[in-house]
Amino acid sequence: MKKLEELRKIREKAQQNMALRNADHRVKIVVSMGTSGIAMGARQVMKAFLEAIQAKGLTDVVVTQTGEKGISSMEPVVDVYVKDMPQVTYGYMNPEKVAEVMEKHIIGGEVVAEYVAAAE
Secondary structure (H helix, E strand, C coil), X not given: CCCHHHHHHHHHHHHHHHHHHHCCCCEEEEEECCHHHHHCCHHHHHHHHHHHHHHCCCXXXXXXXXXXXXXXXXXXXXXXXXXXXXXXXXXXXXXXXXXXXXXXXXXXXXXXHHHEEEEC
8 A cells, every 4th residue: 555645646646637638828839649640750859849749838739649540651640730820730849840840830930841641
């Protein structure tokens, strides 16, 4: 049996995670983490987004993951949802492209057209 303090810490962490999921964020980034995406580097792409967000101190951006999107020939695939902008799907992502998408799209509001696989 865990001590009461350990249980409180577990509950607190769970509440923080739920708050992040339910909070109103300006930007949501969804990395496709199906088997083909992982094989093509999706983990490194997700890590690059998380590190960039932390380095820039952004508190209004959330990163999540999903399974296969059905366009495995363009993996790693990333969907970017910016408030008041159409959804954009980027293909063939890598950590270097993440840096450019962060600067231009997430921070600057300008879609990086050369990496776009699909857009609404």
